[in-house]
Amino acid sequence: MKLATYKDGSRDGQLVVVSRDLGLAHYATGIAGRMQQVLDDWNFLSPQLQDLYEALNQGKARHAFPFDPAMCMAPLPRAYQWADGSAYINHVELVRAARNAEVPKTFYEDPLMYQGGSDDFLGPLEEARFGSEDWGIDFEAEVAVVTGDVPMGATPEQALDGVRLVMIANDWSLRNLIPNELAKGFGFFQSKPATAFSPVAVTPDELGDAWAGGRLNLVLQSAWNGRKVGMCDAGPDMTFHFGQLIAHVCKTRNVRAGSIIGSGTVSNKGVTDDKGQTDWPKGYSCIAEKRAIETIQDGKPATGFMRFGDTIRIEMKGKDGQSIFGAIDQKVVNAAA
Known part of the structure; x- marks a missing residue:
């Protein structure tokens, strides 16, 4: 339903x-x-x-x-918990490669995750208001699930049984605020403003065989200012499935009904030709990844972050071509205005 x-x-x-x-x-x-x-x-x-x-x-x-x-408001307008993972290691690899940093081996064994603000979510068509373009405004197209009660110590398989609803999300990031926050050694805070969610949340059975093994095997579309920039497959390159993400959260505590768990930016691997040139035909689900690709290829980023007046539309369609969750369609505006 x-x-x-x-x-x-x-x-x-x-x-x-x-x-x-x-x-x-x-x-x-x-x-x-x-x-x-x-x-x-x-x-x-x-x-x-x-x-x-x-x-x-x-x-x-x-x-x-x-x-x-x-x-529509967000399907769950405020939640007891919002924990966002980084389940697509390809995204982490690209961002780290752009700054000549290796990915620690533990990242392939233990999911990255941060605790976001869950007291105030944005509706799917609600304006995204920010204080300055200098903050480095970036969208992040993701998949998210809403859980029932999952007990502490649950296995990934048990945790997956706790998934009640599936949504898509735009987990806004303020990229230029992130470095100073992470330098403090205490994680994201001001750099992660309110997240927006799709108009509807659906039960996993509605997804048919596209929902398999805790992954959603469909294309997540992102259109920036009306131009399609991402047609990323949410399934194959998801290193940690949702059962693993939820189990990570409940390793030391119970997860209660109404918790939202995010996948992190959906990301696909590039394709390398016989000359060693790599292309990313499926595009990107956040600007930071596009800038990382440009830095790897050309030594510096060429794409700027979002500006006031920009729009972002995020949507996922089924195999029949019909929208599953409805679209997130937001405009970036100046909070001071």
Whole structure:
């Protein structure tokens, strides 16, 4: 099934069920008012929502109305936890190669992860407001999952059973603020502003065979100022699957229902020809990776970061060509304005 949260003037919004084709919606008021309620009581409430979902798809829901992504908040407008990984080691390899740094062997065995702010997420069409272009504004196209309760010490296989919903995300980064923060040895903070999520979150069964082994084997599209810059396959090059990422989080603590786990920037390996020249035909899911590629090839980056007025659209389509989660479509604006 597909779920979304509509704006209603409150912090947590109103839960709606959305049809498979994203054409219709129906308030879930008679079942649950908020997304977190469903996650807290999944086994009881999700079957009822599934029944409403099936009625909606069959044209039998009496009070259905046209679905409007502009009304959407993030599917889970605020969460108990937002932990973002860096599951695509190719991305790490490129960024490190650009500064002539090796990737530690442990990075291939133990996922990188940071704890982001989970009290304030952006809706899919909400403007992204920043104080200065000098901060190095960058989008990051990712896949994310929402969990149920996962006990401390769960194996990757057990952790994968805790996945309740799948979304796509734009995990904004302020690249020029990152070096000074990391130099303190205490991780990201001001350099990681509010993350945006897709209009709808979907249950894994909706993804069919594209959801396999904790990976989503579909193309994540990124269009910067209307120009397609990324057609990155989210599956094959994902070094750590979502079960491994969740297990990493719950090694020393329980993971509670309503936790969001991100994949990190979706990244694909380059293709090297018989002359030793490497190309990246699938593009990129963040500007930092494009700049790393340019530095490796030409000795310096040529692509600048985003400026006020720029737009970014992130979307994933199924094998039938239809949008699965709806699109994240944001404009970068000056917070001072």
